[in-house]
Amino acid sequence: MGRQRPGAPTLEEVAALAGVGRGTVSRVINDAAGVKDSTRRAVQRAIEELGYVPNLAARSLAGRRADAVALVMTEPDWRQFGEPFFSEIVQSVGDALTDTKVQLLLTLVRTDAERQRLVEYARGGRVDGVMLMSVHAGDALPDMLAEVGLPTVLLGRRSGDESVTYVDADNVGGARSAVAHLLNRGRRAVATITGPLDMYVAQCRLRGYREAMERAGVEARRSWVAEGDFSQDSGHRAMAELLERSPEIDAVFAASDTMAAAALHTLRAAGRRVPEDVAVIGFDDFPLARRTDPQLTTVRQPLEEIGRTMVRLLLEEMEDSAVAWRHVILRTELVLRDSA
C-alpha cells in the first residue's frame, strides 16, 4: 500500500500537543481569521515539531474542494505532446496557477479505457475542474464531464455550436488575413496544407483560406488543398503532393507552423526558391519555427492569453457553479517576416 505513511501525525495529535481543540488547528492550517495570535503560533510550533501534513483525502471528504485541476490532452499519439503548441499552453496554464494553491495535473487520454478512467477520477472528486486540449470532433469526453456538473473548459471548439465553455483563437479570421496577405503581395496560386479535417480548428482555417480566395475573386482549385495532421511528417508529405500535382503554386498557407516549416524544407529540396518563387505562411507562432525558419511569416495565436483565460474561466466556474457556460474567442495577429 502506498498510502499516506501509516503513523503520520494527525490534526488531533497536533491539537493535543498544542493544547487546543481540533477546530482551532483546522482554522490555523486554513488561514481562517479569528484565532488569537499567540494561539496560532503555538499551533504552528506543534505542526512544525510533528512534521504534520494534512490528509488530503480527509479534507476532500469533509466537504471542501480537491484543490487540484486537470489539464487533459486527448490524443491517440502522445508524441503530439512534444509539439511546441502544447508546451506553450502547459507553460502558460502553469503560470496562471502559480500563485494559487491549486495543483495542476496533466493527464493524457489515448484510449476509451483511459477516457473512462479519467471520468471516474474526476467524478470521484479528485479534481475540481478540467481543461481539455486537442479535442477531436466526435469526442464525448467534454460532455461526459460537463453533464455531471464538473467545471470544464475546452481549448478550441469541437464544432460550430459547441455547448461546453471554451476558449478559442479566431481561426477563420487568422487564416483569412494570412491568405489575404499572400494575395495582396500578388500571389495567385495559393495552396493550403490543412490540419486533420475531423478537427474543427482545421475546418475553420480551411474556411478562412476559402473565404480569402473568394473575396479576392481567385478560384481555389481543389488540387491546391492537401490534408495534413499538424505534424512535421504530414507537412512534408502534403507539400510533396502539392508540388507533384500542382507545380504552378506560388504560395502556401499551412494550418500549423510545424507543417509550414516542413513545407519550406520540401520546397527548397525541390529546388524552389523561397520566398521569391514561393511564399509560405504558417499558423501559430512557435520558437521552433522562428528559429529554424526566419523566413516564415505566421499567424500568431495568443497562446499565453489562451492559457490564462482557460484558467480564469475554470476558477470562476469552480467558484460559482451558477454560470452555465461561456465562449471566448481571442484575436490572432499576422507576424510578418521576409517570407512573402
Add this chain to the structure above:
Amino acid sequence: MGRQRPGAPTLEEVAALAGVGRGTVSRVINDAAGVKDSTRRAVQRAIEELGYVPNLAARSLAGRRADAVALVMTEPDWRQFGEPFFSEIVQSVGDALTDTKVQLLLTLVRTDAERQRLVEYARGGRVDGVMLMSVHAGDALPDMLAEVGLPTVLLGRRSGDESVTYVDADNVGGARSAVAHLLNRGRRAVATITGPLDMYVAQCRLRGYREAMERAGVEARRSWVAEGDFSQDSGHRAMAELLERSPEIDAVFAASDTMAAAALHTLRAAGRRVPEDVAVIGFDDFPLARRTDPQLTTVRQPLEEIGRTMVRLLLEEMEDSAVAWRHVILRTELVLRDSA
C-alpha cells in the same frame, strides 16, 4: 466549490436500491470474491441505474490506496517538456500503466513553491508513488519524498552514490563506445558537446568521452569540450564555439541528439561537409533526429524499457514497502548510419 456533484448517489443508496447491505456493494465494486452471482448482478443493476461512481476521497480515507502515481518533471523551463526524450518516456510510462487501474498524473515542478506543493500533495496521500524525470544534482525533492516513506523512482542519478531507487542508462559506456567508434574510423580531433554539467548524466557522458580518448591514446584538448544544455539552441552555440576555437576538429560527439542535429546544421552552414569532413554522433535516439538527419549515428537509450522499468519498480515498492531501494542500469546501443 467544484467537489463531487452535491447530490451524487452514494454507496448507501445503491445498497438500498439493490436491497443489500453497504458491505456487499463495496465487495462488488472492488471485485472481491465471495458474492453470490445473483446478488452481484442485482448490485450492478442498481449501480447502473443510479449512475453511481465511488467517491475517491472516501475510499482513500478509508484506508486504501489513491490508485494514482505521479510522473514529475523538474525543470525551471517547461519548454523542455517538448523535447522528444520526455515525450517518449511519458509515452512508455503511460503504456506500462495502461492495463492497470492506476491513473497517471504528470506534474511539472519549476519553483520551490511548486516543489513544496507537490510534496504536500504526495504526502497528503493523493498519489501512491512518484517517478521523477530530469532531476538536477542539487535537487532535494527525491529525498523529501523518499524520507517520508513514499515510493519514489528516479530516472537517472543525481550523483555517483544515489540512494533513492533509480533507473538509468549506461551513459559512460554509451559515450565511450560512440567515441571509440569515431576513433576507430580514423578520426583524431574528436570534440564533444556536453549536457549541462550540473547533471550527473552529462558528467557521465563526458567521462565516457574522456575514457575513450584516453584508451586510444589521444589527448583530449580542453578546447574540444563545449558545454550545452541538451537544447537545440545550445547545440548551435556550442558547435559555433568549437568551430571558431578549434577548426581542426574532424568529429563531434554530442551528449544529446537534439544538440547533435543542431551541430550538424551549424557544420553544414559553415561549409563543412558531413560526414566526409566531420563526423557527428549524438546520444539518444529520437524520431526527430532520425527524420531530420538520417546521417546521424547515435547511441540509443532504451527509453521504452526505461519507462517500463520505472513503473515496475514503483509498483513493486507500492506493493511491498519492505524494499529499501534498487538501482537498475540499462544497456545502450550504438546505432550506425552513414555518418561516421
Add this chain to the structure above:
DNA sequence: CTGAAAGCGCTAACAA
C-alpha cells in the same frame, strides 16, 4: 455468503 458497525482525518456548525 451477507449485514452491521467502527472508524479513516478532517471541516464546519454550534456552543460556550
Add this chain to the structure above:
DNA sequence: TTGTTAGCGCTTTCAG
C-alpha cells in the same frame, strides 16, 4: 476566541 460534535462516503472487521 475557542472547544465540541456531527458527519463526509467508504473499507473492513466481526458476527451471523
